[in-house]
Amino acid sequence: MNRLLVVFIAFTMLPLIAFAPAVAASDVELIDAGYTHQTSAKLVHWEVMNDGTVLTVDDNGNLSVNAFSNGILVPLWSLDLNVTANSARLDDAEVLAAVAHEEGVFVVHMDLQIANRNISTPERVNDMDWDTEGDLWLAYFAGRRRAEEYNNEGSTGTTSPQIQSGFNSFIVLNDGRLALGGFDSKVTIADNGGTTLTTLNEPGGIVNALIEDHDGNLIVGSANGAVYRYDTNSWAVETLSLSHGSSVVHLEEVGNSTYVAGTQNGKVTMIDGATFTEEDTYASQGPVVGTKTEYTGQVYITTSFLSYSKIRLYDLDTDGDGVTDTNDAFPTEITQWNDADMDGYGDNPNGFNGDQFPDDETQYIDVDGDGHGDNPAGTEGDLFPDNPDQWQDRDGDGYGDNMQGEDGDMFPDEPTQWEDGDQDGYGSNPNGLMPDACPTQNGFSKYDRYGCTDSDLDGYSNPDEFFGVDQGADALPTQGTQWIDQDGDGYGDNTTGLLPDACPWEFGNSTRAWISNATAALGFIEVASYGCEDLDGDGWVDRSESIGMDADPNEHFDNDKDGVGSNSDYDDTRPLVQTEQDHCLLNFDDLSDACMGWRNADYQAYLSRSKGVNESDYSYAAWNTSKNAGLLNDGGEVDSSTVKQVMIVGGGAFVALSVIIIAVAAIMKRRNVQQNMKIYGTPFAPSSKTNSASTEALEGTAGLSAQGGVESDAAWEDDIASLDFSVKDEDLADEASSPTAIDATSLYGEEDSIEDIAGIAADPPPAADPPPAAETPPAAPAAGPPVPEAGLPEGWTMDQWKWYGQEWLDKNK
Known part of the structure; x- marks a missing residue:
């Protein structure tokens, strides 16, 4: 269905084709309009079919027939062959399409949209073409380096001449002859049987492209940037070296009058077919795969990259404003080119019929320049087209909604008010809604009257000479939560406000009250209570005070009901106890000084004495201490x-x-x-380390604790023989006969008494007692332990050894 529709459109547009040469030949310049489309895979074939659709084949083997609109491919149908495609070829009748791939060739029936044949080969097929008999020639650029013929049954065995250098392009001419463009910069011509007829030596580089034009001429494109046109009858040649010198990789004929040469680096050169001369060149990027020239003159260039292809547009610019006709909303108006809101007015405000509102299709003119269109039915239409300060009037009172502008409406949504002289939000029109009662006074009252001074901002106006409390003004103008005070005591009647009047019917100055509460310790609790009667001025509501307390400003509660208030009563829980004296005389288990004083008649007499000026009383404890110390006189005073x-x-x-x-x-x-x-x-x-003689002897430092001994031999004036510590028999005998104990008489005289020795006076001698038995001094050891073979320890004497030697031996075993 889509194909039929496209064919119908193509036939409808056929009459316009006659105008294409005129457009192309005109002086209108094409300019770069940028890329219009990018494919998802690399295209290996692009061909514009007779019906205007475009046949594409990508390197993934996806064959697709596409509509082409504004530079965008729109697939009409596609067939995924699932092969790595190298090239494709469409037969002259556009019924069959052959796709060369790595393992052979697929033949697709275009009407049936199916692959109806697959020719498998041991080598990759680079290109192919049909001959006049409908047989398919497969071209192997490398490897076999020749073309082989296949009919419907398979290979016929007929081959082209082998090109030793390899070849890079192949075509079957309309008369059945074969043309092979080689890497050796030559074109080999062979007959249908594979016999070489001639070799064309003119190309100056690798032959990359071969086509046959409508007159049967062979057009050759080479890597040296030249295009050759051969007369296939005489093989006469015309040579055109392109100015850019880029390698030509693509050739096609457009409109039987123009050749298109595409290069390896994205350039496309238009060549006049009649004169075989170079015309315009357009630049893109990447190897050119194909082009499409519109009948109006626009040129689309398709180039391929590693994994995708792009389509670039060179468009007309009829009015010469630098914007292509495709993108120019006003292609014949040089001062306008864009119309974003499509209202027919150009977005250039300085151009012809410039749109003052380029993004609003309902507005385009603004006479007063206030930014609002003069079309009242359009978006934000200007209701005041000659007043730049106003444009809108929501309430329809004839005053614009811009408060700050001329004829501004201070109440844009209230048709009965528009002016507010004191700017307090209330209109000055006395007949309007919520009129200002004080139009020259900025105020915010709103309940009793509008727009007057309200100091505490509670909504009620301050009273004045024209409007008093009786008319509804604020009775408490400085208290924001109160405004009514019926009894005039200064406490407001609003129970939820600050300091609410608990007795609004009577004048009063109370601030608190006692109320019964079963959970309280005293059975009563204190609560705030303002504005009730308080005759004694103590702040307590008279009705809430205990009996007899309402007239005493110092009392308000009498718990034990003894007639003495709790502030004065020593114990307000016992009716019989009103003072400390009552407590002490009734509670003899209280032994505090205070109670002991109340019970002591002498202390009470002391307190009741006649006192001098500035004379104070002792506390009971001080008085009692003085009494026990005998410091009191006969009058009980200290x-x-x-x-x-x-x-x-x-x-x-x-x-x-x-x-x-x-x-x-x-x-x-x-x-x-x-x-x-x-x-x-x-x-x-004493030293910091005081040792006993026995300890020094055991440690080998004997004698150091006695400071009067011999310290060294150097202390003597005369030389003496070395001391001999060896034990001799006569020495032992002498020591045995001499006493070892120290006698007191050897240190002190017999005449010295113990008192003289102590340095104190002697008491008279007591009665003579029997003399005590003389103490026997400890006997020295007979000879002491045996002396070590090495002799006495250093610093020891024999006398020390006799006493402490055994202990030294035990310690140094």
Whole structure:
């Protein structure tokens, strides 16, 4: 159905073809309009069919017949052969299309839209063409380097001459002869039986393209940028070297009058068929696969890349404004070219019939220049076309909605108001809606009257000489949550406002009240209560105070109902207790100083004495302490003279006791020093590390604790023989006969008493007692332990060895 429609359109347009040469030959210049379409795969074949549709084959083996509109391919039908296609060829009747691929050739029936034949070959087929008998010649550019004939049954065995250098183009002429364009820059002509007839040597480069024109001439395109036209009868040749010199890879004839030469780098050159001269050249990118020239003169160029192809348009520019006719909304008006809103007015505001509103199809003129179109029925039509400040009037009162402009409506949605002199939002028209009661005074009242001063912004106006509280003005103009005060006590009647009047029917100045509450400790709680009667002025509502408390400004509650308020009552839970004295005289288990004072008649008498100026009372505790110390006089008062005597005696005792302690400490220190002198011969000076003699002996440092001994031989004036520590029998005998204990008389005289030694006075001698038994000093060991073979330890004496030697041996086993 689509094919029939396309054919019908093509026949309808046939009369226009006659005008194509005239258009093409005109002086109208084509300009680059850019790419119009990109395919998803690389095209290996592009051919414009007789009906105007375009046959395409891509490298994935997808064959498609397409409508072509505004530079865009629109598939009408397609057939996926699922092969890697190399090229394609359409027969003269446009019934069969052959597709060469890596493993042979597919033949597609165009009317049936099916592949009705597949010729398998051991090598890839690069190209093919039909001869006059309908047989198909398969061309192998490399490998076999020849063309082979196939009929409906298969290979006929007939082949073309083999081109030793290989060839890159192939065609079967209308008379059945074969033409093979070689890599050796030659064209070989052979008959239908494969016999070489002639060789054309003129091409100066690899022959990439071969076609036969409508007159039977052979057109040759070479890699050296030249095109050759041969008379196939005489083989006379015409040569045209293209100015750009690019390798020609594509040739086609358009309208029986123009050759199109496409190059490897995207250039397309138009060649006049009559004069065989170069005309216009158009540039694109990539190897040219095909072109399409419209009858109106536009040229589409299709080029291929690695994985896709692109279509580029060179379009007419009739009015010469630099915009192609396809893209020019006004192709014959040089001052206009675009019409975005398609209202017939060009988007160039300075051009002919310039559109002041290029994006709004309902507007185009704006006389007053306010940005709003003068068409009242259009978008935001200007209702005030001669007033640049106004354009709209929503409420229809004749005043424009632009408040700041001339004749501006301050109330654009209210037809009864338009002016607001004091700018408080209320109209000055007294007969309109919500008229301003104070038109010269900026105010915001809205409940009692509109537009008057409202200091607390509660919606009620401040009272004035013309409109008072009786007329509805705010009774409390500085309190934003109150405005009515019927009793005039200063507390508003709004129960949800600030400081609401609890008694709006009566004047009052109360601020709080006692109300019963079963869960409270006292059975009552305090609550706010403003504006009720409070005659004593204590802030409590009189009706809520305890009986008898409403007239006392210092009291408001009497829990025990004894007639004394809780602020004065010592214990407001007991009717019999009103003062501290009542409490203490009724509660004898309270032994506090306060209660003990109330129960002590003497202390009470002391408190009731006649006092001098600025004389104060002692607390019960202080008074009682003075009494126990005997500091009170006969009148029970503290005697100041007695206090002074006690202080003198006590101070003297403290000083005397301190002197005694210091003296005793000095005596004890002196006794210790004298005792050390008797033992060691010099005062004892303790070191940071004081060792006993036994410890020093065991550690090999014997004698260091005694500061009066011999420190070294150098302390003697005369030289002496080296000390001999060996044990001799006579020495042992002498030591055995000499006493080892120290006698006190050797240190002190017999006349010295213990008191003299201690440095204190002697007491009178007591009665004579029997003399005590003399203490027997410890006996020295007979000889001591055996001396080590190495001799005595360094620094030891035999006397020390006799006493501590055994202990040293035990320690140093």
